[in-house]
Amino acid sequence: xxxxxxxxxxxxxxxxxxxxxxxxxxxxxxxxxxxxxxxxxxxxxxxxxxxxxxxxxxxxxxxxxxxxxxxxxxxxxxxxxxxxxxxxxxxxxxxxxxxxxxxxxxxxxxxxxxxxxxxxxxxxxxxxxxxxxxxxxxxxxxxxxxxxxxxxxxxxxxxxxxxxxxxxxxxxxxxxxxxxxxxxxxxxxxxxxxxxxxxxxxxxxxxxxxxxxxxxxxxxxxx
Amino acid sequence: xxxxxxxxxxxxxxxxxxxxxxxxxxxxxxxxxxxxxxxxxxxxxxxxxxxxxxxxxxxxxxxxxxxxxxxxxxxxxxxxxxxxxxxxxxxxxxxxxxxxxxxxxxxxxxxxxxxxxxxxx
Numbered sequence: 001x002x003x004x005x006x007x008x009x010x011x012x013x014x015x016x017x018x019x020x021x022x023x024x025x026x027x028x029x030x031x032x033x034x035x036x037x038x039x040x041x042x043x044x045x046x047x048x049x050x051x052x053x054x055x056x057x058x059x060x061x062x063x064x065x066x067x068x069x070x071x072x073x074x075x076x077x078x079x080x081x082x083x084x085x086x087x088x089x090x091x092x093x094x095x096x097x098x099x100x101x102x103x104x105x106x107x108x109x110x111x112x113x114x115x116x117x118x119x120x121x122x123x124x125x126x127x128x129x130x131x132x133x134x135x136x137x138x139x140x141x142x143x144x145x146x147x148x149x150x151x152x153x154x155x156x157x158x159x160x161x162x163x164x165x166x167x168x169x170x171x172x173x174x175x176x177x178x179x180x181x182x183x184x185x186x187x188x189x190x191x192x193x194x195x196x197x198x199x200x201x202x203x204x205x206x207x208x209x210x211x212x213x214x215x216x217x218x219x220x221x222x223x
Numbered sequence: 224x225x226x227x228x229x230x231x232x233x234x235x236x237x238x239x240x241x242x243x244x245x246x247x248x249x250x251x252x253x254x255x256x257x258x259x260x261x262x263x264x265x266x267x268x269x270x271x272x273x274x275x276x277x278x279x280x281x282x283x284x285x286x287x288x289x290x291x292x293x294x295x296x297x298x299x300x301x302x303x304x305x306x307x308x309x310x311x312x313x314x315x316x317x318x319x320x321x322x323x324x325x326x327x328x329x330x331x332x333x334x335x336x337x338x339x340x341x342x343x344x
Contacts, residue, residue: 026235026236029234029235029236030236032234033234033236033237033240033306033327036234036279036306036327037306037327037328039306040305040306040307040308040326040327041306041308043307043309044307044308044309047309047310047311053309053311053312054309056307058279147328218236221236221239221240221243222239
């Protein structure tokens with residue numbers, strides 16, 4: 001989705017305004033529930049490695065256009081300061097990208113929470129961000145895959161940004177989609193000021209594929 | 224006699240998943256509630272000898288329902304069914320009087336085990 005060779009979203013001619021039919025009420029309800037379940041599993045994994053209770057926000061699901069993605073994400077993350085971010089692509093039945101955004105304070109606190117020396121050098125800190133990003137994304141992708149009974153794989157994590165303003169991390173000109181489905185949840189360790197966001201983006205093609213996967217999921221429950 | 228059972232979840236699909244997972248031979252009178260207030264209303268109407276309760280809901284969440292049930296001294300068997308599966312969430316609802324905590328997506332076996340344990344089925 002960003003300028004990289006690891007992610008290959010179908011490129012979209014941005015001069016053509018694509019219209020994405022909205023999901024039905026049942027599809028939205030099912031998607032919200034599936035994302036709740038998957039994010040809950042990710043929160044549990046995080047709580048286990050941090051040894052702390054992790055408060056989870058109610059997942060937010062939005063259809064965004066490339067023009068408003070930065071505003072939407074900035075509002076969600078509520079942090080115009082510098083962030084660090086880890087990203088992973090997922091593929092197979094659904095293609096997309098997951099990004100874990102750490103508020104800088106969160107990244108600093110992570111080492112302490114995990115019982116490491118707090119004066120980590122840069123490469124140790126990077127490793128920690130990658131580890132936590134991978135843990136969250138792995139849990140969420142596995143949760144979605146198991147709940148929807150659909151095959152999903154995910155790539156190794158890569159560091160997308162370190163102490164960078166959010167608007168320099170998400171650059172519309174570098175995105176290869178015009179519409180994407182954005183799913184977001186916020187993980188907070190209240191006692192420790194730790195906060196990170198998991199964002200998942202699926203572009204046009206995946207939005208349609210997900211529609212039929214959700215219908216199959218709903219049909220299995222109606223039976 | 225049919226057991227009054229209330230399934231509480233703001234998500235329709237989630238309520239369906241719970242209802243589908245109830246033991247087929249269990250003779251129940253089913254009520255559905257979309258939030259905590261509706262759940263409490265069902266209790267006051269005698270429609271919830273057993274309640275399957277989600278935690279994250281608008282209007283009134285599952286934790287608030289448990290607190291209110293304790294205050295009003297209902298003898299409802301409350302089984303919490305939640306996507307937030309952290310051990311501390313489990314501890315918290317047990318302290319608030321829930322008999323069991325089942326993780327989403329719910330499985331028939333998980334529900335049957337709890338119902339057997341408490342001699343409900």
